[in-house]
Amino acid sequence: MPELALVASPVCALLLAPLLLGLINRTKAFVAGRRGPPLLQPYFDIAKYARRGAIYGDVTSWVFLLGPVVSLAALMAALLLVPFGAIPAPLSFSGDLIVVAGLLALGRFAIVLAALDTGSSFEGMGASREVHFAALAEPALLLALAVLARITGALSLTPLYQGITAAAWIAALPTLALVAMTLLVLALVENSRIPVDDPTTHLELTMIHEVMVLDHSGPDLGYIHYAAALKLWILGSLLVGLVVPVRSGIVWLDGSAMLLGMAVLAVVIGMIESAMARYRLVHVPQFIVGAATLSAVGFILILV
Amino acid sequence: MFEFIGAIVLLLVGGMAAVAFHSRPGPCQTAGQSGAIAGSLLGLVAAVRILVTGHPETLIVTWSMPGGSLYFQIDALAAFFLLPVFGLSLVAAIYGRAYLAGRAGGQGLAGCWFHSNLLTAGMASVIAAHDGLLFLVSWEIMALSPFFLVIFDDRKAAVRHAAWTYLAATHLGTAFLLVAFVMLGQAAGSSDYDAYRDILQANPGLASLVFILALIGFGSKAGIVPAHVWLPEAHPVAPSHASALMSGAMIKVGIYGLVRILTLLGPPQPWWGWLLIAIGASSGILGVLFAMAQHDLKRLLAYSSVENIGIILLGIGVGVLGLATGMLPLAVIGFAAGLLHVVNHSIFKGLLFLGAGAVQHGAHSLDFEELGGLLKRMPWTGAAFLIGAAAIVGLPPLNGFVGEFLLFYSGFLAVMQPAPTIAIAGLVAVIAMALISGLAAACFAKAFGVVFLGSPRSAEAGEAHEIARPMRAAMALLAVLCIVIGLAAPVIVGASADVVAAATGVPSGSVRVQLATVAGPLSMTVSVFAILIVMALLAWLFRVHRLRARRIGSGPVWGCGYLFPSAKMQYTASSFVQPLTTQFHLFVRNREALVPPTGYFPTAASYSSDSGDPWLRLLFAPTFRWFDRIVGRLNVLQRGHIHVYVLYVAATLVALLLWAGL
Numbered sequence: 001m002p003e004l005a006l007v008a009s010p011v012c013a014l015l016l017a018p019l020l021l022g023l024i025n026r027t028k029a030f031v032a033g034r035r036g037p038p039l040l041q042p043y044f045d046i047a048k049y050a051r052r053g054a055i056y057g058d059v060t061s062w063v064f065l066l067g068p069v070v071s072l073a074a075l076m077a078a079l080l081l082v083p084f085g086a087i088p089a090p091l092s093f094s095g096d097l098i099v100v101a102g103l104l105a106l107g108r109f110a111i112v113l114a115a116l117d118t119g120s121s122f123e124g125m126g127a128s129r130e131v132h133f134a135a136l137a138e139p140a141l142l143l144a145l146a147v148l149a150r151i152t153g154a155l156s157l158t159p160l161y162q163g164i165t166a167a168a169w170i171a172a173l174p175t176l177a178l179v180a181m182t183l184l185v186l187a188l189v190e191n192s193r194i195p196v197d198d199p200t201t202h203l204e205l206t207m208i209h210e211v212m213v214l215d216h217s218g219p220d221l222g223y224i225h226y227a228a229a230l231k232l233w234i235l236g237s238l239l240v241g242l243v244v245p246v247r248s249g250i251v252w253l254d255g256s257a258m259l260l261g262m263a264v265l266a267v268v269i270g271m272i273e274s275a276m277a278r279y280r281l282v283h284v285p286q287f288i289v290g291a292a293t294l295s296a297v298g299f300i301l302i303l304v
Numbered sequence: 305m306f307e308f309i310g311a312i313v314l315l316l317v318g319g320m321a322a323v324a325f326h327s328r329p330g331p332c333q334t335a336g337q338s339g340a341i342a343g344s345l346l347g348l349v350a351a352v353r354i355l356v357t358g359h360p361e362t363l364i365v366t367w368s369m370p371g372g373s374l375y376f377q378i379d380a381l382a383a384f385f386l387l388p389v390f391g392l393s394l395v396a397a398i399y400g401r402a403y404l405a406g407r408a409g410g411q412g413l414a415g416c417w418f419h420s421n422l423l424t425a426g427m428a429s430v431i432a433a434h435d436g437l438l439f440l441v442s443w444e445i446m447a448l449s450p451f452f453l454v455i456f457d458d459r460k461a462a463v464r465h466a467a468w469t470y471l472a473a474t475h476l477g478t479a480f481l482l483v484a485f486v487m488l489g490q491a492a493g494s495s496d497y498d499a500y501r502d503i504l505q506a507n508p509g510l511a512s513l514v515f516i517l518a519l520i521g522f523g524s525k526a527g528i529v530p531a532h533v534w535l536p537e538a539h540p541v542a543p544s545h546a547s548a549l550m551s552g553a554m555i556k557v558g559i560y561g562l563v564r565i566l567t568l569l570g571p572p573q574p575w576w577g578w579l580l581i582a583i584g585a586s587s588g589i590l591g592v593l594f595a596m597a598q599h600d601l602k603r604l605l606a607y608s609s610v611e612n613i614g615i616i617l618l619g620i621g622v623g624v625l626g627l628a629t630g631m632l633p634l635a636v637i638g639f640a641a642g643l644l645h646v647v648n649h650s651i652f653k654g655l656l657f658l659g660a661g662a663v664q665h666g667a668h669s670l671d672f673e674e675l676g677g678l679l680k681r682m683p684w685t686g687a688a689f690l691i692g693a694a695a696i697v698g699l700p701p702l703n704g705f706v707g708e709f710l711l712f713y714s715g716f717l718a719v720m721q722p723a724p725t726i727a728i729a730g731l732v733a734v735i736a737m738a739l740i741s742g743l744a745a746a747c748f749a750k751a752f753g754v755v756f757l758g759s760p761r762s763a764e765a766g767e768a769h770e771i772a773r774p775m776r777a778a779m780a781l782l783a784v785l786c787i788v789i790g791l792a793a794p795v796i797v798g799a800s801a802d803v804v805a806a807a808t809g810v811p812s813g814s815v816r817v818q819l820a821t822v823a824g825p826l827s828m829t830v831s832v833f834a835i836l837i838v839m840a841l842l843a844w845l846f847r848v849h850r851l852r853a854r855r856i857g858s859g860p861v862w863g864c865g866y867l868f869p870s871a872k873m874q875y876t877a878s879s880f881v882q883p884l885t886t887q888f889h890l891f892v893r894n895r896e897a898l899v900p901p902t903g904y905f906p907t908a909a910s911y912s913s914d915s916g917d918p919w920l921r922l923l924f925a926p927t928f929r930w931f932d933r934i935v936g937r938l939n940v941l942q943r944g945h946i947h948v949y950v951l952y953v954a955a956t957l958v959a960l961l962l963w964a965g966l
Contacts, residue, residue, distance in 0.1 A: 053854030057861035059759045061679045063690070069847060073840035074700075077832055093828035094821075098712040099700065101738070103836070105745060106699045112749045113690075116875075118861040119677070119758030124875020131749050132883045135742030142712070142738040146719045146731055155716055215861045219850040223843065285887055299731060303724045 005251045009084035012259070013237075014076075017229035018042035020236065020266045024193075027270025042229060046222045054218030059119045067114025068216060068223035074107035075230040082234050083158040085241040085261070086254040092158035097145045100157065100234075101138065104190070107227065108134055115212035126211030129281065133196065133208070136285055137189050140292035144182045147175060147299045148242070161241045169245050176242065178298035183239040185291035187269070189284075191232045194273040196284050236265050305361040308378060308432060311347035311390070312425045314339050319421035326414035333401050336417025340397035340424065347390035347428060354383040358802045362434070375496065377434035381567070381806035384643065385431045385560040388650035392552045393424040396545035399658050399778035402771070403545055403665065412456055420546055423449040427557050436485045436495035443481065446557065447474040447525070453546040454538045466537040472928075473534035477524030481561075484517035497568060505570035515576055518565040519583075526558030528617065529587045530919040532610040536594070539609070540602035540670070544661020545778075547602060551609045552654035556646050559616055563643075563807050566624065574725070577625025581729055584621050585736035588614025590891055592740055596747035596881045597892050597915040601660045601670040604751055605653065608696065611740060612649040615711065616642045618733050622714045625729055627808060633717055634726075636818035639807050640797060641710035648695070648703045648789065655692035655782035659685055662775060663755060667768035672877035674762040675755045681768040686756045688779040693748040695786040698741045701833030703789035709829060710797070711737055713822060743884070750880045759871040791833060794826040878913060893918040 022039040029036020038044070056064065081096045081103075083089040089096075112130055115123040149155055151172050152163030169176055189196050192209035199210060213224050240261035246254050279287060318339010325332040354361060360379035367374045378386070400420070404413055426446030433439040451474075455467035485495075491510060492499040504511045524531035535555075539547045566572065591610030598604040619642025626634025662685040664670050667678060679686035695702035715737065718730025760766035770776070789796060801819055805812040863869035885892045894913050901909035941952075 050850055053856055054851060055857040055859055058858055059677065059861065061757065063679065063757060065847075066844075069840055069843045072843050073836055076839050076843075077836040080835065081832065091828060091832065093825045095709060095713045095716070095825045096828070096832075098709050098716075099829055099832055102698065102700045102705050102709070103832075105697070105741065106694075106836075109694065109697065109699055109745055109749065112745075113753055113757065116749065116753030116880075117757040119871070119874045120861045120863060120869075121873050121875045122862050122864050124758075124880060127749065127753070128875065128880045128883060131742075131746035131880075132887075135739065135746050135884065138742035139735045139738035142734050143731070146716060146734050149716055150719050150727065153720060155713070155720070218854065219847045223847070281883075296731075303727060 005087055006090050008251070008255060009082070009087050009089055009237075010079045012084060012255075013079050013082075013230060013233045016259075016262075017233040018046060018226065020232050020262065021229055023263060023266035024270040024273070027267045028274050031271065031274035042225065046226050049217075049222030049225065050219050052218040054220060056217075057118050057120075057215050060117045060215075064114045064117040064215075065220070067110045067117075068220040068227070070110035071107040072223045072227040072230075074103040074110070075227045075234065078103040078107075078234055079230060081157060082237055083161045083241065084237050084255065085244060085258040086162055086247045086249070087251060087258070088158040088162070092156045094155040096156050096158075097149075097160070098142075101142060101145075104141075104231070104234075105134070105138065107231070111212055111224070114216070118215045120215065123212055123214060126208050126214075129208045130212060133189055133284060133288060136288040136292070137186055140182055140288055140295065141186055143292050143299070144179045144186070144295045147179050147295050147302070150299070151175065151302060162247060164242055164245050165247045166245045172302055175298035175301045178294040178301075180239060180243050182291045182295040183235070183242060185287065187232070187235040187239055187265075188272070189288055189291075190235050191228065193269055195276045195279045196287070198278055233262075236262055240265055305350070305363045305376065305378070307346045307350035307353075308361075308376070308428070309363070311343045311350065312428060314343035314346060315393075315421040315425040318343065319418035322417035322421075323414045329405075329413055332413050332417065333404065336414070336421065337397050337401045340393055340400075340417070340421050343421070344390040344394035344397065344424065347386060348394070350378070351383040351386035351390060354378050355380060355387075355799075355802070367438075373435055373496075374438060375435040376429075376432040376438075377497075378432050379806050380802035381563065382431045382560075384800070384803040385556065385646070386428060388556055388647055389424060389427045389431065389553045392549050392650055392654050393420075395654060395658070395778045395781055396420065396549045398781075399548075399661070399775050400543070400545040402774045403543060403661055405772075406665070415452055416456060416543060416546070419449040419452040420549060423453065423546075423549060423554065427553060430557055431560055434497050436489055436497070436500065438495075440478075440482065440485055443478065446554065447478060450474075450538070450542070450546070450550055450554065453542045453550070456543055456546070457541060460541075463541045466541045470534045470538040473524060473531065477521045477531065480517045480521035480524075484514050484521060484565075487517075488514060501568045501570070504568055508570070508573075511569040512573060512576075514565065515569055515572075518562060519579070522558040522561040522565070523583070524558075525561070526555045526613045526617075527587075527610045528583050528613060529590045529610060530923060532587070532591065532607075533917055533920040533924055535609055536598075536603045536606040536917060539606035539657075540600055544602075544657050544664065547605075547660075548654040548657035551606065551657055552650035555609060555613060556650055559613070559620075559642075559646055563620065566620075567807065567809055572624045572628045574625060574628040577621050577623075577628055578729060580617050580621030580624055581733055581736075582621075584614045584617030584619075585732060586614070587611070588618065588736055588740040589743070590614075592743040592747055593885075593888050593892050594915070594917065596743065596750060597885045597894055599672055599877065599913075599915060601663060601672065601675075601751060601755060602657070603915075604747065605656050605660060608656075608744070608747065609649075609653060611744065612645065612653065612696070615708070615737065615740060616645045616649070618642070618737060619645060619707075619711045619714065622711075622718060622730070622733055623808065625718070625726065626714075627810075629723070629726060631721065631726070632810060632814060633818050633821065634714055634721075635808050635810060636804055636815050637710055637714040637717065637822060639804050640800060640819065640822075641707060641714055643800065643803060643807065644710060644797065645707040648707045648786075651782050651785050651789070652692045652695040652704060655688060655779055655786065656696065658775070658779050658782070659689035659692060662771045662779070663768075665771050665775075667762075667765045669762065669764060672750075672754045675765050676761040676871065676874065677757065677759045678765060678768055679756040681766075682756075682770045684770060684776045685779065688776075688783040689756060690752055691783040691786050693752045695790075697745045697748050699745075701790050701830075701836055702786050703793075704786075706790055706793040706797075706826070706829070708737065708741060709826070710822065713825070746881060746884055750877055754877040754880065758874050761871050761874065791830055793830060794823050797826055798823050891918075893922075
């Protein structure tokens, strides 16, 4: 791999992550028979927030200001550890997958505390749901990664994803398929997509993420939107890196396969959002635990 | 060794001087505090020197007590456990004086200083003992002195009840230890640890039996489920710095005892590792579930100690499994994870208990539903508490994350082993740890968010004041340690080779080789921490830059459409965790009483929930009631006349003499 490839994955993420959101929205509009917003609308939104002033609540403290900053910094640091399929991450070391999980948790904790800082029951409700689902999603993520680690014999994401070749798929097809299902569910849960959450409304009864960030404005809100796009990119590349086992060693080929895979993922999420309704909140935990169980079954299949 | 004995003497002298000055609060406090500070500093010097040089130090004094000797030996393992004991004693002493200063008439001051110093001396003596009898005597000193700290506010019935619960629990635990040590002494013919080791290594059956007894005995001191019931009773009612000492240091002595016994038992069986992992997982998960259901900040922290003991046992369990199956990486990294979490937990739990004491001082309540918005009124306490909360949740870049990193790492290593049983054990450890850390995030988002963020839920919280400087300094010291250990993790883990070698019995050279394999990943983790901090700074600066020339307004937050939202309308602590406590109702078993509003013009409606411990309610209370009924029949013997009791003593002696003679 040339040196340049080392920065390829975070640069792609930083530049293209909001495009995923645009693609999802376009897909949903297409299915609904609308024209929909421009593909680049998420970029326009973030640029708009960056130009605005800000309004803060009367009761909020510095925790409210730190929330978006810490969340964005945590996700940007995580980007340095997540490979883009065969393209290695800039930093790779044994146990980096644990650090990624820790950084995701840090970003979430910061946003949750910022939400609680408003003292509004609206945001408190969103924070309560977020910590509930996250507590179940974290074991699911580490379980899925543990299965992949056992298959590839690697404790670091870069060699782990390089080990997921077509041959690995042939050898452990059922298990990898089950892990892919888990990761798809996690991508939906962690990014507050339907059927867990609806990113387009502010309705009390269903909302999680949008509820927590209701009182943020200006650059803070821009950070939150950008961080959300990066999170979608990170969980998306964990999934797409698994289901697109193109490991030719040629950077542009592997990279294009991954980019195509990410685009397909965005379309798939858009289709899921168009085709499904939100679950009732009480059913979301079953959805997450069920997804984790799939990986556990996959683990048992490769045990012997 | 000289410093160690000096430390014990200073602690005791300080305590006794405090008793001597009991009628004058000023000198009493000075005596107790200076004894504690000087003794702890000296003790720290002794422990650090042994850790640095790696040479164990020994002191043997002949003793008039039959069957034992005054045999102290401090090796790397003991010195390592002395760090949290003396360290927290030091911080608690700095904090304690100002904390106790507000007490009307100096009531109970002397007892508090005397017993907290005695507790520290007892813990240190337990750790340094190298003789079974000396160990048991020290253990009783350590176990009894907290009783007097717990019963500090003895005019309240609830406090007396908590103290009795503690006393019963600790003695039940000690009973198992007594049996274990008596069996060992019988078999070995000596009370020396070295004699124990020889007899145990020759006799695997005895070793397994002693392991079970020690696990119950030490486990009940450490607070494993279901022997945890005394923690949420005793910790909340003790003075906060004493709670910090108990939760930060004393329960770790239980862990020390377990690790020490493991070093004597010889080659472990695989099922010991399995059992430890199972107990660790259940204590961890149940502990954090109970914690989040609590309505009282200190009760929440006490249950969170149960959770963290579970995490420590998970690490030790993986380590024991590695030892039993001859997999050195598992053994070394598992033990390193457990031991690092011992120190980490004593730091952040100490910090959080001191923070809870500050909240009680500043806002006169520990009830979540009467707090809120304290960050604005108590900025120092709030910032320190936030660091402690983030550390205990295991978030980068703090010390809690480093310990959990090692634990996950050892779990992943186990998952990658070919043998299915080890892989499953590793997976159990990974899933349990992930669930624990996710639930802990919910628990401490509640603890910090409800207490320090939002608006005050009561008038007293609205008028809260920041606490005295020494109390702030004590918390700041621990908060800084949380950050430093997080950033210096590779150095600290690398330097712990002797400790891990002493705990596992693996030669020091092999331990070093294994620890070197995680040194690289840990340094990389710390570089990620550095990148994280730089990114956060850049993001902050960019934000400030963007906002410089813009309008920054302020206004009310979204009040859900109400025109006059009040602080009472905030999300409450109970409602915040209600989805989780409902989902895990099988384990948490909150009792709820709901009188719903009925009719068109509802008048009376109420809701209350009780988060009392289900194990206490469903297991221990019925058992003890039954026991009470049975034993109550012996009341006929209790006459209340002293001459009758003398008769009993004489009769017993005669009976014993006859028995011995026949």
